[in-house]
Amino acid sequence: MRTVYHYVNGETFEGTSGNTQPVLNPSTGKEQAAVALANKADVDSVIAESAKAQPGWAALNPQKRVRIIMEWIRLIHENMDELATQLSLEHGKTFPDAKGDVLRGVDVLEFALGAPHQLKGEYSSEVGTGIDTYSLRQPLGVVAGITPFNFPAMIPLWKAGPALAAGNAFVLKPSERDPSVPVRLAELFIEAGGPAGVLNVVHGGKEAVDAILDSDTIKAVGFVGSTPIAQYIYERCAATGKRAQCFGGAKNHAIVLPDADIDATADAIVGAAFGSAGERCMALSVVVPVGQDTADRLRDAILAKIPELKVGHCLDPEADYGPLVTAEARDRVHRLIAEGVEAGATLLADGRELDMSDKTFNEDSLADGFYSGPSFFDNVTADMSVYSEEIFGPVLVMVRAETLEEAVSYPNDHVYGNGVAIFTQNGGAARDFCKNVQVGMVGVNVPIPVPIAYHTFGGWKASGFGDLNQHGPDSFRFYTKTKTVTSRWPSDDSAGPQFTMPVM
Ligand code: NAD
Numbered sequence: 070m071r072t073v074y075h076y077v078n079g080e081t082f083e084g085t086s087g088n089t090q091p092v093l094n095p096s097t098g099k100e101q102a103a104v105a106l107a108n109k110a111d112v113d114s115v116i117a118e119s120a121k122a123q124p125g126w127a128a129l130n131p132q133k134r135v136r137i138i139m140e141w142i143r144l145i146h147e148n149m150d151e152l153a154t155q156l157s158l159e160h161g162k163t164f165p166d167a168k169g170d171v172l173r174g175v176d177v178l179e180f181a182l183g184a185p186h187q188l189k190g191e192y193s194s195e196v197g198t199g200i201d202t203y204s205l206r207q208p209l210g211v212v213a214g215i216t217p218f219n220f221p222a223m224i225p226l227w228k229a230g231p232a233l234a235a236g237n238a239f240v241l242k243p244s245e246r247d248p249s250v251p252v253r254l255a256e257l258f259i260e261a262g263g264p265a266g267v268l269n270v271v272h273g274g275k276e277a278v279d280a281i282l283d284s285d286t287i288k289a290v291g292f293v294g295s296t297p298i299a300q301y302i303y304e305r306c307a308a309t310g311k312r313a314q315c316f317g318g319a320k321n322h323a324i325v326l327p328d329a330d331i332d333a334t335a336d337a338i339v340g341a342a343f344g345s346a347g348e349r350c351m352a353l354s355v356v357v358p359v360g361q362d363t364a365d366r367l368r369d370a371i372l373a374k375i376p377e378l379k380v381g382h383c384l385d386p387e388a389d390y391g392p393l394v395t396a397e398a399r400d401r402v403h404r405l406i407a408e409g410v411e412a413g414a415t416l417l418a419d420g421r422e423l424d425m426s427d428k429t430f431n432e433d434s435l436a437d438g439f440y441s442g443p444s445f446f447d448n449v450t451a452d453m454s455v456y457s458e459e460i461f462g463p464v465l466v467m468v469r470a471e472t473l474e475e476a477v478s479y480p481n482d483h484v485y486g487n488g489v490a491i492f493t494q495n496g497g498a499a500r501d502f503c504k505n506v507q508v509g510m511v512g513v514n515v516p517i518p519v520p521i522a523y524h525t526f527g528g529w530k531a532s533g534f535g536d537l538n539q540h541g542p543d544s545f546r547f548y549t550k551t552k553t554v555t556s557r558w559p560s561d562d563s564a565g566p567q568f569t570m571p572v573m
Contacts, residue, residue, distance in 0.1 A: 096161055135183075180230070181544075209550055213239070295318050303535060398462070409446050486528050488517065
Protein backbone atom coordinates (compact mmCIF):
# COMPACT_ATOMS: atom_id res chain seq x y z
CA MET A 70 0.00 0.00 0.00
CA ARG A 71 1.14 3.53 -0.86
CA THR A 72 2.44 5.76 1.96
CA VAL A 73 2.18 9.53 1.71
CA TYR A 74 5.39 10.91 3.20
CA HIS A 75 6.55 14.40 4.10
CA TYR A 76 8.00 16.52 1.29
CA VAL A 77 11.14 18.50 2.13
CA ASN A 78 13.73 20.22 -0.05
CA GLY A 79 11.96 18.88 -3.14
CA GLU A 80 12.28 15.27 -1.95
CA THR A 81 10.34 12.66 -0.08
CA PHE A 82 11.21 12.59 3.62
CA GLU A 83 10.12 9.46 5.50
CA GLY A 84 10.66 10.93 8.95
CA THR A 85 11.80 9.06 12.04
CA SER A 86 8.60 8.46 13.98
CA GLY A 87 7.52 5.29 12.18
CA ASN A 88 3.90 6.28 12.92
CA THR A 89 1.29 6.22 10.19
CA GLN A 90 -2.46 6.62 9.89
CA PRO A 91 -4.77 5.13 7.22
CA VAL A 92 -6.02 7.33 4.38
CA LEU A 93 -9.55 6.17 3.50
CA ASN A 94 -11.62 6.33 0.35
CA PRO A 95 -14.87 7.70 1.85
CA SER A 96 -16.88 6.56 -1.18
CA THR A 97 -16.12 2.88 -0.53
CA GLY A 98 -14.96 2.98 3.08
CA LYS A 99 -11.75 1.19 2.07
CA GLU A 100 -8.20 2.07 3.10
CA GLN A 101 -6.30 3.33 0.05
CA ALA A 102 -3.01 4.60 1.51
CA ALA A 103 -1.27 5.48 4.75
CA VAL A 104 0.12 8.84 5.79
CA ALA A 105 3.30 9.29 7.81
CA LEU A 106 2.83 11.20 11.07
CA ALA A 107 5.75 13.39 12.11
CA ASN A 108 7.14 13.57 15.61
CA LYS A 109 8.72 16.71 17.09
CA ALA A 110 12.21 15.85 15.81
CA ASP A 111 10.85 15.45 12.26
CA VAL A 112 9.06 18.80 12.41
CA ASP A 113 12.10 20.55 13.86
CA SER A 114 14.29 19.21 11.04
CA VAL A 115 11.77 20.35 8.39
CA ILE A 116 11.65 23.83 9.92
CA ALA A 117 15.48 23.95 9.99
CA GLU A 118 15.59 23.15 6.25
CA SER A 119 13.03 25.89 5.58
CA ALA A 120 15.13 28.38 7.53
CA LYS A 121 18.16 27.56 5.37
CA ALA A 122 16.22 28.16 2.15
CA GLN A 123 14.39 31.35 3.14
CA PRO A 124 17.10 34.07 2.85
CA GLY A 125 17.89 33.18 -0.77
CA TRP A 126 14.19 33.23 -1.65
CA ALA A 127 13.69 36.59 0.06
CA ALA A 128 16.71 37.97 -1.83
CA LEU A 129 15.09 37.19 -5.17
CA ASN A 130 13.24 40.26 -6.37
CA PRO A 131 9.44 39.97 -6.01
CA GLN A 132 8.89 39.93 -9.77
CA LYS A 133 11.11 36.87 -10.12
CA ARG A 134 9.31 35.14 -7.27
CA VAL A 135 5.92 35.69 -8.87
CA ARG A 136 7.15 34.44 -12.25
CA ILE A 137 7.74 31.10 -10.52
CA ILE A 138 4.22 31.28 -9.08
CA MET A 139 2.92 32.05 -12.60
CA GLU A 140 4.51 28.85 -13.87
CA TRP A 141 3.14 26.99 -10.83
CA ILE A 142 -0.37 28.12 -11.83
CA ARG A 143 0.21 26.82 -15.37
CA LEU A 144 1.35 23.44 -14.05
CA ILE A 145 -1.64 23.19 -11.71
CA HIS A 146 -3.96 23.73 -14.69
CA GLU A 147 -2.00 21.18 -16.71
CA ASN A 148 -2.41 18.61 -13.90
CA MET A 149 -5.96 19.60 -12.96
CA ASP A 150 -7.68 16.29 -13.68
CA GLU A 151 -5.13 14.29 -11.72
CA LEU A 152 -5.31 16.73 -8.77
CA ALA A 153 -9.11 16.82 -8.73
CA THR A 154 -9.42 13.03 -8.99
CA GLN A 155 -7.00 12.49 -6.11
CA LEU A 156 -8.78 15.14 -4.08
CA SER A 157 -12.20 13.51 -4.72
CA LEU A 158 -10.95 10.06 -3.79
CA GLU A 159 -9.52 11.19 -0.44
CA HIS A 160 -12.14 13.78 0.54
CA GLY A 161 -15.31 12.33 -1.03
CA LYS A 162 -16.49 15.53 -2.77
CA THR A 163 -17.54 15.17 -6.40
CA PHE A 164 -15.01 15.63 -9.21
CA PRO A 165 -16.44 19.00 -10.44
CA ASP A 166 -16.53 20.25 -6.85
CA ALA A 167 -12.92 19.09 -6.37
CA LYS A 168 -11.92 21.11 -9.44
CA GLY A 169 -13.61 24.11 -7.81
CA ASP A 170 -11.51 23.47 -4.67
CA VAL A 171 -8.30 23.68 -6.73
CA LEU A 172 -9.47 26.63 -8.84
CA ARG A 173 -10.49 28.79 -5.86
CA GLY A 174 -6.96 28.20 -4.57
CA VAL A 175 -5.48 29.18 -7.93
CA ASP A 176 -7.50 32.43 -7.75
CA VAL A 177 -5.39 33.42 -4.73
CA LEU A 178 -2.14 32.44 -6.47
CA GLU A 179 -3.23 34.80 -9.26
CA PHE A 180 -3.85 37.54 -6.70
CA ALA A 181 -0.37 36.85 -5.25
CA LEU A 182 1.15 37.67 -8.65
CA GLY A 183 0.55 41.29 -7.62
CA ALA A 184 3.16 40.94 -4.85
CA PRO A 185 5.47 43.62 -6.32
CA HIS A 186 2.59 46.08 -5.94
CA GLN A 187 1.48 44.79 -2.52
CA LEU A 188 5.03 45.02 -1.12
CA LYS A 189 5.99 48.44 -2.41
CA GLY A 190 5.30 50.38 0.80
CA GLU A 191 4.74 54.11 1.20
CA TYR A 192 6.93 57.19 0.78
CA SER A 193 6.61 60.67 2.24
CA SER A 194 8.97 63.32 1.01
CA GLU A 195 10.07 66.32 3.16
CA VAL A 196 8.48 65.28 6.44
CA GLY A 197 10.99 67.77 7.86
CA THR A 198 13.69 69.85 6.19
CA GLY A 199 15.78 67.41 4.15
CA ILE A 200 13.99 64.49 5.78
CA ASP A 201 12.06 61.70 4.01
CA THR A 202 10.16 58.78 5.51
CA TYR A 203 9.39 55.53 3.75
CA SER A 204 8.16 52.10 4.70
CA LEU A 205 9.15 48.64 3.50
CA ARG A 206 7.20 45.43 3.82
CA GLN A 207 9.64 42.62 4.57
CA PRO A 208 9.02 38.87 4.92
CA LEU A 209 8.69 37.38 8.39
CA GLY A 210 11.02 34.43 7.70
CA VAL A 211 9.61 30.92 8.12
CA VAL A 212 5.83 30.73 8.51
CA ALA A 213 3.45 27.79 8.82
CA GLY A 214 -0.01 26.82 7.64
CA ILE A 215 -2.16 24.24 9.46
CA THR A 216 -5.15 23.36 7.32
CA PRO A 217 -8.42 21.35 7.45
CA PHE A 218 -9.59 18.31 5.50
CA ASN A 219 -12.49 20.01 3.74
CA PHE A 220 -10.49 22.12 1.24
CA PRO A 221 -7.19 20.26 0.83
CA ALA A 222 -6.10 22.37 -2.17
CA MET A 223 -7.81 25.73 -1.74
CA ILE A 224 -6.82 26.55 1.83
CA PRO A 225 -3.15 25.48 1.55
CA LEU A 226 -2.92 27.67 -1.58
CA TRP A 227 -4.71 30.59 0.13
CA LYS A 228 -1.95 30.56 2.72
CA ALA A 229 1.12 29.47 0.73
CA GLY A 230 0.52 31.82 -2.24
CA PRO A 231 0.76 35.20 -0.47
CA ALA A 232 3.30 33.90 2.09
CA LEU A 233 5.70 32.72 -0.63
CA ALA A 234 5.15 35.74 -2.88
CA ALA A 235 6.09 37.95 0.07
CA GLY A 236 9.43 36.13 0.43
CA ASN A 237 8.74 33.74 3.31
CA ALA A 238 9.49 30.03 3.45
CA PHE A 239 6.27 28.12 4.08
CA VAL A 240 5.83 24.94 6.13
CA LEU A 241 2.48 23.31 5.38
CA LYS A 242 0.88 20.89 7.88
CA PRO A 243 -2.20 19.75 5.93
CA SER A 244 -5.01 17.55 7.22
CA GLU A 245 -3.89 13.96 7.72
CA ARG A 246 -7.23 12.77 6.28
CA ASP A 247 -6.53 13.86 2.66
CA PRO A 248 -2.76 14.48 2.46
CA SER A 249 -1.87 13.62 -1.17
CA VAL A 250 -2.96 16.78 -3.00
CA PRO A 251 -1.00 19.17 -0.74
CA VAL A 252 2.17 17.14 -1.47
CA ARG A 253 1.45 17.13 -5.21
CA LEU A 254 0.99 20.91 -5.14
CA ALA A 255 4.38 21.30 -3.44
CA GLU A 256 5.99 19.03 -6.09
CA LEU A 257 4.51 21.24 -8.82
CA PHE A 258 5.99 24.32 -7.11
CA ILE A 259 9.45 22.75 -7.37
CA GLU A 260 8.75 21.73 -10.98
CA ALA A 261 7.82 25.36 -11.66
CA GLY A 262 11.32 26.44 -10.57
CA GLY A 263 10.65 27.05 -6.87
CA PRO A 264 13.86 26.65 -4.86
CA ALA A 265 14.11 23.48 -2.74
CA GLY A 266 13.11 24.00 0.88
CA VAL A 267 10.98 27.09 0.34
CA LEU A 268 7.72 25.10 0.39
CA ASN A 269 7.89 22.02 2.63
CA VAL A 270 5.04 19.72 3.67
CA VAL A 271 4.96 17.83 6.96
CA HIS A 272 2.11 15.53 7.98
CA GLY A 273 0.90 14.77 11.44
CA GLY A 274 -1.53 15.35 14.27
CA LYS A 275 -1.26 17.16 17.59
CA GLU A 276 2.43 16.34 18.18
CA ALA A 277 3.40 17.85 14.82
CA VAL A 278 1.20 20.91 15.38
CA ASP A 279 2.61 21.49 18.86
CA ALA A 280 6.16 21.28 17.48
CA ILE A 281 5.27 24.05 15.01
CA LEU A 282 3.69 26.16 17.75
CA ASP A 283 6.71 25.76 20.04
CA SER A 284 9.33 26.49 17.39
CA ASP A 285 11.23 29.75 17.79
CA THR A 286 11.93 29.77 14.04
CA ILE A 287 8.26 29.90 13.01
CA LYS A 288 7.14 33.52 13.02
CA ALA A 289 3.48 33.19 12.01
CA VAL A 290 0.79 30.52 11.86
CA GLY A 291 -2.20 30.54 9.55
CA PHE A 292 -4.77 28.03 10.79
CA VAL A 293 -8.14 26.87 9.47
CA GLY A 294 -10.21 24.17 11.17
CA SER A 295 -12.64 23.67 14.02
CA THR A 296 -13.16 26.40 16.63
CA PRO A 297 -11.69 24.64 19.70
CA ILE A 298 -8.41 23.98 17.82
CA ALA A 299 -8.43 27.49 16.30
CA GLN A 300 -8.68 29.00 19.77
CA TYR A 301 -6.03 26.65 21.16
CA ILE A 302 -3.59 27.60 18.39
CA TYR A 303 -4.33 31.31 18.72
CA GLU A 304 -3.66 31.23 22.47
CA ARG A 305 -0.49 29.15 22.14
CA CYS A 306 0.84 31.44 19.40
CA ALA A 307 0.22 34.45 21.64
CA ALA A 308 2.12 32.71 24.44
CA THR A 309 5.12 32.07 22.17
CA GLY A 310 5.06 35.49 20.49
CA LYS A 311 3.89 34.43 17.03
CA ARG A 312 1.45 36.08 14.71
CA ALA A 313 -1.67 33.99 14.24
CA GLN A 314 -4.82 34.08 12.16
CA CYS A 315 -7.07 31.18 13.10
CA PHE A 316 -10.37 30.51 11.37
CA GLY A 317 -12.91 28.20 12.98
CA GLY A 318 -16.33 26.64 12.59
CA ALA A 319 -19.58 28.12 11.35
CA LYS A 320 -23.37 28.05 11.36
CA ASN A 321 -24.50 30.05 8.37
CA HIS A 322 -28.06 31.40 8.20
CA ALA A 323 -30.24 32.40 5.23
CA ILE A 324 -32.94 34.96 6.00
CA VAL A 325 -35.82 34.74 3.50
CA LEU A 326 -38.25 37.66 3.21
CA PRO A 327 -41.84 37.24 1.91
CA ASP A 328 -41.00 38.99 -1.40
CA ALA A 329 -38.18 36.56 -2.33
CA ASP A 330 -38.56 34.39 -5.43
CA ILE A 331 -39.30 31.20 -3.48
CA ASP A 332 -38.38 28.67 -6.17
CA ALA A 333 -35.01 30.30 -7.01
CA THR A 334 -34.32 30.73 -3.28
CA ALA A 335 -35.08 27.05 -2.60
CA ASP A 336 -32.66 26.07 -5.40
CA ALA A 337 -29.94 28.29 -3.91
CA ILE A 338 -30.51 26.94 -0.39
CA VAL A 339 -30.60 23.26 -1.39
CA GLY A 340 -27.30 23.60 -3.32
CA ALA A 341 -25.62 25.50 -0.49
CA ALA A 342 -26.92 23.21 2.27
CA PHE A 343 -26.19 19.83 0.70
CA GLY A 344 -23.31 20.53 -1.74
CA SER A 345 -20.09 18.78 -0.66
CA ALA A 346 -22.28 16.86 1.87
CA GLY A 347 -22.50 20.07 3.92
CA GLU A 348 -18.77 19.87 4.71
CA ARG A 349 -18.05 23.51 3.90
CA CYS A 350 -17.43 26.26 6.41
CA MET A 351 -19.73 28.39 4.23
CA ALA A 352 -22.45 25.69 3.94
CA LEU A 353 -25.89 27.18 4.50
CA SER A 354 -27.25 25.14 7.37
CA VAL A 355 -30.04 27.31 8.84
CA VAL A 356 -32.90 28.91 6.94
CA VAL A 357 -35.00 31.61 8.66
CA PRO A 358 -38.09 32.58 6.67
CA VAL A 359 -40.01 35.64 7.83
CA GLY A 360 -43.73 34.93 8.37
CA GLN A 361 -45.58 31.62 8.51
CA ASP A 362 -46.75 31.83 4.88
CA THR A 363 -43.16 32.35 3.61
CA ALA A 364 -42.03 29.44 5.78
CA ASP A 365 -44.75 27.10 4.46
CA ARG A 366 -44.04 27.99 0.81
CA LEU A 367 -40.29 27.64 1.27
CA ARG A 368 -40.64 24.35 3.20
CA ASP A 369 -42.74 22.87 0.35
CA ALA A 370 -40.33 24.11 -2.34
CA ILE A 371 -37.30 22.64 -0.54
CA LEU A 372 -39.11 19.39 0.19
CA ALA A 373 -40.01 19.03 -3.50
CA LYS A 374 -36.31 19.28 -4.47
CA ILE A 375 -34.83 16.91 -1.91
CA PRO A 376 -35.98 13.64 -3.56
CA GLU A 377 -34.27 14.76 -6.79
CA LEU A 378 -30.82 14.85 -5.13
CA LYS A 379 -28.51 12.02 -6.00
CA VAL A 380 -25.95 10.91 -3.44
CA GLY A 381 -23.19 8.74 -4.85
CA HIS A 382 -19.55 7.84 -5.38
CA CYS A 383 -17.38 10.97 -5.68
CA LEU A 384 -16.49 10.15 -9.30
CA ASP A 385 -20.07 9.37 -10.34
CA PRO A 386 -20.92 12.18 -12.79
CA GLU A 387 -24.58 11.94 -11.76
CA ALA A 388 -23.89 12.51 -8.05
CA ASP A 389 -24.88 15.87 -6.53
CA TYR A 390 -22.78 15.09 -3.52
CA GLY A 391 -20.70 12.24 -2.12
CA PRO A 392 -20.00 10.69 1.26
CA LEU A 393 -18.85 12.30 4.49
CA VAL A 394 -15.14 12.13 5.20
CA THR A 395 -15.16 9.34 7.81
CA ALA A 396 -17.57 6.93 9.48
CA GLU A 397 -17.13 8.98 12.70
CA ALA A 398 -18.18 12.17 10.89
CA ARG A 399 -21.30 10.41 9.52
CA ASP A 400 -22.14 8.89 12.91
CA ARG A 401 -21.83 12.30 14.56
CA VAL A 402 -24.23 13.80 12.00
CA HIS A 403 -26.71 10.96 12.65
CA ARG A 404 -26.40 11.44 16.42
CA LEU A 405 -27.24 15.13 16.02
CA ILE A 406 -30.27 14.25 13.85
CA ALA A 407 -31.47 11.93 16.63
CA GLU A 408 -31.00 14.75 19.16
CA GLY A 409 -33.10 17.07 16.97
CA VAL A 410 -35.96 14.55 16.88
CA GLU A 411 -35.65 14.00 20.61
CA ALA A 412 -35.79 17.77 21.23
CA GLY A 413 -39.09 18.03 19.33
CA ALA A 414 -38.07 19.44 15.92
CA THR A 415 -40.05 18.16 12.92
CA LEU A 416 -37.87 15.90 10.74
CA LEU A 417 -39.31 16.21 7.22
CA ALA A 418 -36.51 14.37 5.38
CA ASP A 419 -34.35 11.81 7.17
CA GLY A 420 -30.94 11.23 5.56
CA ARG A 421 -30.27 8.32 7.88
CA GLU A 422 -32.67 6.27 5.76
CA LEU A 423 -30.42 6.38 2.70
CA ASP A 424 -29.62 2.78 1.82
CA MET A 425 -26.46 2.20 -0.22
CA SER A 426 -26.14 -1.52 0.62
CA ASP A 427 -26.83 -2.73 -2.94
CA LYS A 428 -25.29 0.26 -4.77
CA THR A 429 -22.11 0.01 -6.85
CA PHE A 430 -19.98 2.33 -8.97
CA ASN A 431 -17.55 0.90 -11.54
CA GLU A 432 -17.94 -2.45 -9.78
CA ASP A 433 -17.00 -0.98 -6.36
CA SER A 434 -19.55 -1.61 -3.64
CA LEU A 435 -20.72 1.58 -1.91
CA ALA A 436 -22.18 -0.36 1.04
CA ASP A 437 -19.35 0.62 3.41
CA GLY A 438 -19.04 4.25 2.21
CA PHE A 439 -19.79 7.04 4.69
CA TYR A 440 -23.01 8.29 3.12
CA SER A 441 -25.83 10.33 4.57
CA GLY A 442 -28.87 11.47 2.61
CA PRO A 443 -30.23 15.02 2.80
CA SER A 444 -31.99 15.80 6.09
CA PHE A 445 -34.39 18.67 6.63
CA PHE A 446 -35.90 19.85 9.93
CA ASP A 447 -38.73 22.33 10.47
CA ASN A 448 -39.76 24.01 13.75
CA VAL A 449 -36.22 24.16 15.13
CA THR A 450 -35.55 26.45 18.11
CA ALA A 451 -32.36 28.07 19.35
CA ASP A 452 -32.00 25.77 22.36
CA MET A 453 -31.68 22.60 20.23
CA SER A 454 -28.24 21.13 19.44
CA VAL A 455 -29.16 20.88 15.71
CA TYR A 456 -29.27 24.69 15.85
CA SER A 457 -26.47 25.56 18.24
CA GLU A 458 -23.82 23.12 16.94
CA GLU A 459 -22.02 23.09 13.63
CA ILE A 460 -23.25 19.77 12.17
CA PHE A 461 -20.86 19.75 9.17
CA GLY A 462 -23.11 17.37 7.27
CA PRO A 463 -26.05 17.39 4.83
CA VAL A 464 -28.58 18.71 7.35
CA LEU A 465 -30.70 21.84 6.86
CA VAL A 466 -32.76 23.27 9.72
CA MET A 467 -35.62 25.79 9.49
CA VAL A 468 -36.24 28.29 12.27
CA ARG A 469 -39.46 30.28 11.87
CA ALA A 470 -39.48 34.04 12.62
CA GLU A 471 -42.40 36.50 12.66
CA THR A 472 -40.43 39.64 11.78
CA LEU A 473 -37.19 40.60 10.02
CA GLU A 474 -35.87 41.90 13.34
CA GLU A 475 -36.47 38.53 14.99
CA ALA A 476 -34.92 36.71 11.98
CA VAL A 477 -31.73 38.80 12.15
CA SER A 478 -31.42 38.15 15.87
CA TYR A 479 -30.59 34.49 15.08
CA PRO A 480 -27.29 35.04 13.21
CA ASN A 481 -26.53 38.00 15.48
CA ASP A 482 -26.89 35.97 18.68
CA HIS A 483 -25.23 32.81 17.38
CA VAL A 484 -21.75 32.02 18.69
CA TYR A 485 -20.47 31.68 15.10
CA GLY A 486 -20.32 34.53 12.57
CA ASN A 487 -18.80 33.20 9.37
CA GLY A 488 -21.34 33.66 6.55
CA VAL A 489 -24.96 34.78 6.22
CA ALA A 490 -27.36 35.51 3.35
CA ILE A 491 -30.59 37.39 2.77
CA PHE A 492 -33.05 36.58 -0.01
CA THR A 493 -35.32 39.47 -0.98
CA GLN A 494 -36.29 41.87 -3.78
CA ASN A 495 -36.20 44.79 -1.33
CA GLY A 496 -32.97 46.77 -1.75
CA GLY A 497 -33.52 48.89 1.35
CA ALA A 498 -34.08 45.86 3.59
CA ALA A 499 -31.00 44.16 2.12
CA ARG A 500 -28.89 47.27 2.64
CA ASP A 501 -29.90 47.61 6.31
CA PHE A 502 -29.22 43.90 6.79
CA CYS A 503 -25.71 44.16 5.31
CA LYS A 504 -24.94 47.10 7.55
CA ASN A 505 -26.22 45.66 10.80
CA VAL A 506 -25.72 41.90 10.75
CA GLN A 507 -22.94 40.64 13.06
CA VAL A 508 -21.33 38.24 10.60
CA GLY A 509 -18.11 38.56 8.57
CA MET A 510 -19.28 37.59 5.07
CA VAL A 511 -22.72 38.53 3.76
CA GLY A 512 -24.64 37.46 0.65
CA VAL A 513 -27.56 39.28 -0.93
CA ASN A 514 -29.44 36.68 -2.99
CA VAL A 515 -26.08 34.83 -2.97
CA PRO A 516 -26.16 31.71 -0.79
CA ILE A 517 -22.39 31.12 -0.37
CA PRO A 518 -20.78 34.57 -0.28
CA VAL A 519 -17.12 33.47 -0.42
CA PRO A 520 -15.30 36.67 -1.38
CA ILE A 521 -13.18 36.67 -4.51
CA ALA A 522 -9.38 36.50 -4.08
CA TYR A 523 -8.70 40.25 -4.16
CA HIS A 524 -11.10 40.86 -1.26
CA THR A 525 -10.54 39.17 2.08
CA PHE A 526 -12.12 36.08 3.65
CA GLY A 527 -12.82 35.79 7.35
CA GLY A 528 -15.57 35.18 9.88
CA TRP A 529 -16.43 36.99 13.10
CA LYS A 530 -16.96 35.83 16.68
CA ALA A 531 -16.03 32.15 17.24
CA SER A 532 -15.43 31.74 13.49
CA GLY A 533 -12.22 33.76 13.45
CA PHE A 534 -9.42 34.65 15.89
CA GLY A 535 -6.97 37.39 14.91
CA ASP A 536 -7.41 40.75 13.24
CA LEU A 537 -6.37 40.08 9.65
CA ASN A 538 -8.34 38.00 7.15
CA GLN A 539 -7.20 35.43 4.61
CA HIS A 540 -6.24 36.39 1.07
CA GLY A 541 -6.67 39.85 -0.45
CA PRO A 542 -4.51 42.73 0.84
CA ASP A 543 -4.75 41.44 4.44
CA SER A 544 -2.70 38.38 3.51
CA PHE A 545 0.31 40.51 2.57
CA ARG A 546 -0.06 42.46 5.82
CA PHE A 547 -0.15 39.20 7.75
CA TYR A 548 2.90 37.67 6.04
CA THR A 549 5.11 40.78 6.17
CA LYS A 550 6.40 43.14 8.83
CA THR A 551 6.64 46.86 8.25
CA LYS A 552 9.92 48.68 8.56
CA THR A 553 9.76 52.48 8.54
CA VAL A 554 12.87 54.44 7.60
CA THR A 555 13.37 58.13 8.36
CA SER A 556 16.37 59.55 6.46
CA ARG A 557 18.01 62.96 6.42
CA TRP A 558 20.30 64.22 3.65
CA PRO A 559 22.69 66.01 3.75
CA SER A 560 23.80 64.62 7.13
CA ASP A 561 26.81 66.89 7.83
CA ASP A 562 25.01 69.97 9.21
CA SER A 563 24.82 68.93 12.86
CA ALA A 564 23.23 71.51 15.10
CA GLY A 565 24.64 69.73 18.16
CA PRO A 566 22.87 67.24 20.44
CA GLN A 567 19.10 67.67 20.91
CA PHE A 568 17.46 66.56 24.16
CA THR A 569 13.79 66.99 23.32
CA MET A 570 11.54 64.89 21.05
CA PRO A 571 11.98 66.08 17.46
CA VAL A 572 8.83 67.90 16.33
CA MET A 573 8.30 68.50 12.63
P1 NAD B 1 -9.83 20.13 12.69
O1 NAD B 1 -9.86 21.25 13.66
O2 NAD B 1 -10.13 18.76 13.20
O3 NAD B 1 -8.38 20.03 12.00
C1 NAD B 1 -7.76 21.15 11.41
C2 NAD B 1 -6.25 21.00 11.52
O4 NAD B 1 -5.89 20.96 12.90
C3 NAD B 1 -5.72 19.72 10.89
O5 NAD B 1 -4.53 19.99 10.21
C4 NAD B 1 -5.50 18.80 12.09
O6 NAD B 1 -4.45 17.90 11.88
C5 NAD B 1 -5.16 19.77 13.20
N1 NAD B 1 -5.60 19.29 14.51
C6 NAD B 1 -6.67 18.50 14.78
N2 NAD B 1 -6.76 18.26 16.10
C7 NAD B 1 -5.73 18.92 16.69
C8 NAD B 1 -5.30 19.07 18.05
N3 NAD B 1 -5.94 18.49 19.05
N4 NAD B 1 -4.23 19.84 18.28
C9 NAD B 1 -3.56 20.43 17.28
N5 NAD B 1 -3.93 20.32 15.97
C10 NAD B 1 -5.00 19.58 15.69
O7 NAD B 1 -10.82 20.53 11.49
P2 NAD B 1 -11.27 19.64 10.25
O8 NAD B 1 -12.24 18.61 10.74
O9 NAD B 1 -10.11 19.22 9.47
O10 NAD B 1 -12.05 20.73 9.38
C11 NAD B 1 -13.40 21.07 9.58
C12 NAD B 1 -13.55 22.33 10.38
O11 NAD B 1 -12.85 23.39 9.73
C13 NAD B 1 -15.01 22.79 10.47
O12 NAD B 1 -15.25 23.25 11.77
C14 NAD B 1 -15.08 23.93 9.47
O13 NAD B 1 -16.09 24.88 9.70
C15 NAD B 1 -13.73 24.53 9.63
N6 NAD B 1 -13.36 25.35 8.47
C16 NAD B 1 -13.35 26.70 8.64
C17 NAD B 1 -13.04 27.52 7.58
C18 NAD B 1 -13.01 29.02 7.76
O14 NAD B 1 -12.41 29.71 6.92
N7 NAD B 1 -13.59 29.55 8.82
C19 NAD B 1 -12.75 26.96 6.33
C20 NAD B 1 -12.77 25.57 6.19
C21 NAD B 1 -13.07 24.77 7.29
